[in-house]
Amino acid sequence: MTLDSSDTQSFFGLVSDSLKRQVLAFQDYTLLAVRAIANVFTPPWYWTDTMSQMDAIGVGSLPIVVTAGFFIGVVLLLQTAAQFQRFGETALTGDIVSLALVRELGPTITALLVAGRNASGIASELGSMVVTEQVDAMRALGTDPYRKLVTPRVVATILMLPLLTAIADLVGLIGGFLVSALQLRLAPAEFWHRAINVLSFGDLMQGGAKPLIFGLIISTVGCYFGLAVRGGTQGVGRATTTAVVVSSVAIIVADSFLSKLFLYMF
Amino acid sequence: MCFSDAAGSAPVLFFDLSGAGMSDAPGTKPLVVFRDVHLGFDEGEVLRGISFEIAEGETKILLGESGSGKTLILKLAAGLVRADSGEIMVMGQNIEAMSETQLLEFRRQIGFVFQEGALFDSLSVADNVAFRLHEENVAESEIDERVREALRFVEMEQAIDKFPDELSGGMRRRVSIARALVNKPSIVFYDSPTAGLDPVTSQTIITLIMRLRDTLGVTSTVATHRLQDAFGLANYRFDADSDKVVALPKNGGSSPTHPTNVIVLREGQIYFQDAADTLLKSKDAYLKQFLASAE
Numbered sequence: 001m002t003l004d005s006s007d008t009q010s011f012f013g014l015v016s017d018s019l020k021r022q023v024l025a026f027q028d029y030t031l032l033a034v035r036a037i038a039n040v041f042t043p044p045w046y047w048t049d050t051m052s053q054m055d056a057i058g059v060g061s062l063p064i065v066v067t068a069g070f071f072i073g074v075v076l077l078l079q080t081a082a083q084f085q086r087f088g089e090t091a092l093t094g095d096i097v098s099l100a101l102v103r104e105l106g107p108t109i110t111a112l113l114v115a116g117r118n119a120s121g122i123a124s125e126l127g128s129m130v131v132t133e134q135v136d137a138m139r140a141l142g143t144d145p146y147r148k149l150v151t152p153r154v155v156a157t158i159l160m161l162p163l164l165t166a167i168a169d170l171v172g173l174i175g176g177f178l179v180s181a182l183q184l185r186l187a188p189a190e191f192w193h194r195a196i197n198v199l200s201f202g203d204l205m206q207g208g209a210k211p212l213i214f215g216l217i218i219s220t221v222g223c224y225f226g227l228a229v230r231g232g233t234q235g236v237g238r239a240t241t242t243a244v245v246v247s248s249v250a251i252i253v254a255d256s257f258l259s260k261l262f263l264y265m266f
Numbered sequence: 267m268c269f270s271d272a273a274g275s276a277p278v279l280f281f282d283l284s285g286a287g288m289s290d291a292p293g294t295k296p297l298v299v300f301r302d303v304h305l306g307f308d309e310g311e312v313l314r315g316i317s318f319e320i321a322e323g324e325t326k327i328l329l330g331e332s333g334s335g336k337t338l339i340l341k342l343a344a345g346l347v348r349a350d351s352g353e354i355m356v357m358g359q360n361i362e363a364m365s366e367t368q369l370l371e372f373r374r375q376i377g378f379v380f381q382e383g384a385l386f387d388s389l390s391v392a393d394n395v396a397f398r399l400h401e402e403n404v405a406e407s408e409i410d411e412r413v414r415e416a417l418r419f420v421e422m423e424q425a426i427d428k429f430p431d432e433l434s435g436g437m438r439r440r441v442s443i444a445r446a447l448v449n450k451p452s453i454v455f456y457d458s459p460t461a462g463l464d465p466v467t468s469q470t471i472i473t474l475i476m477r478l479r480d481t482l483g484v485t486s487t488v489a490t491h492r493l494q495d496a497f498g499l500a501n502y503r504f505d506a507d508s509d510k511v512v513a514l515p516k517n518g519g520s521s522p523t524h525p526t527n528v529i530v531l532r533e534g535q536i537y538f539q540d541a542a543d544t545l546l547k548s549k550d551a552y553l554k555q556f557l558a559s560a561e
Contacts, residue, residue: 044401132382132384132387133380133381133382133384134384134385134386134387136341136346136380136384137378137380137384137385137386138386139346139369139370139373140344140346140373140376140378140380141373141374141378141397141398141401141445142370142371142372142373142374142398142401143370143397143398143401144366144367144370
């Protein structure tokens with residue numbers, strides 16, 4: 001079976017249309033992100049909405065972040081201790097748990113958890129508002145939905161994610177410490193001394209800066225897919241799933257680039 | 267000019283701001299002008315050369331089958347959707363030449379009632395109606411007074427603390443009307459205000475639109491597929507003195523002070539544009555079929 005010229009044209013036409021749609025979607029996403037950030041510098045500001053979102057995103061995510069952070073610390077220590085015991089260097093477990101959590105696992109796992117919870121929440125909330133014409137109603141009432149809905153969510157996520165990451169790091173270290181004390185019989189002072197002293201300024205910068213970027217990704221992806229909803233309640237469902245998938249993948253991809261950048265800088 | 271409350275008791279004078287917003291004297295200048303407006307999507311052109319005018323104080327009813335472009339015309343007039351070509355002037359301002367920021371400011375002068383009400387479901391009825399006032403940093407005491415007055419006008423003051431999910435479809439439309447008129451707009455756009463409602467509730471909504479037209483002189487554009495809405499607005503008026511809806515004289519046309527005219531859309535174009543009475547007497551085959559099928 002061979003393809004005739006019309007089949008080839010229609011195939012390339014489909015590919016071309018699909019690419020155009022992807023480029024346009026990326027352009028729209030970029031405009032939304034830029035607009036959300038630019039709105040921070042000019043009035044009107046919606047402080048109440050921002051505080052409410054900080055509560056929903058920050059305080060609301062605390063239980064899952066604390067639980068996950070604790071057990072990541074526990075597992076990390078269990079896995080590394082098994083290796084270090086072979087060389088009689090169990091004292092180094094404090095170093096490895098601290099470095100792994102602060103540089104990598106703390107920011108990434110926290111961001112993935114928050115993406116699962118909040119990118120979906122943002123997309124479904126805004127998507128429902130779109131299909132019930134609440135976003136159009138807001139515009140009809142003279143209010144900019146980007147200022148009222150997008151910017152507070154972006155600011156709240158960017159501010160809350162570093163705090164959640166710091167809590168996850170601390171709780172993970174506590175989990176690691178408990179295992180080191182109970183299983184390896186490591187002296188508490190030794191664990192904490194090594195865990196704290198191993199961290200350099202670059203590690204703290206890396207651990208603090210990554211959540212800012214991840215927060216921007218989670219919130220803007222959630223808002224973009226929420227506001228782009230078409231097709232009623234089915235569309236809301238699709239947007240919710242897509243927001244979680246895209247933000248999770250984007251976090252992992254961004255993490256690799258950021259890691260390389262920070263390793264180069266510090 | 268004043269608002270008369272539901273029970274017909276002493277008039278509330280809060281909206282009585284002479285020269286600002288609502289007016290009871292019809293003017294001759296057009297408040298809305300569409301000139302050769304085209305709009306299309308991926309599926310093809312939806313509006314093909316729409317041209318019409320709405321005079322100050324006039325009520326224009328957009329009739330047509332589903333998908334004929336009624337809602338789009340309202341959204342174009344409010345600047346919620348951009349036309350591909352053509353000119354749209356509303357209250358002397360060229361909508362198509364305005365930026366989104368300018369449009370936000372402009373929309374504060376108009377009212378828009380969405381098909382399902384589009385109330386903010388996380389806000390109470392009071393906060394929904396007060397939304398625009400909060401945005402304009404109006405004093406809380408004034409907000410409360412104006413919200414209660416607007417809700418009293420639509421006979422929904424008792425629901426002030428309720429949330430949208432506690433309201434019936436008709437109640438939501440009434441709250442939506444209260445939200446649209448709280449800022450004293452010169453013109454209100456109603457997108458299928460009676461869609462999905464039972465006949466009694468539909469009549470309540472139409473009476474409200476009539477009251478706004480006849481007591482406050484609000485220019486209205488009503489998109490609907492219900493002929494009863496069109497002929498109700500064209501053949502009756504609200505008498506503020508008796509607080510009742512009364513029939514206009516037969517063959518006398520619509521209200522002389524607040525005329526009501528009809529536009530029938532067909533496949534993205536204006537097929538008929540005149541008084542409701544003329545539509546009823548038309549011998550045109552499509553219009554006769556449309557009237558028969560819509561009844």
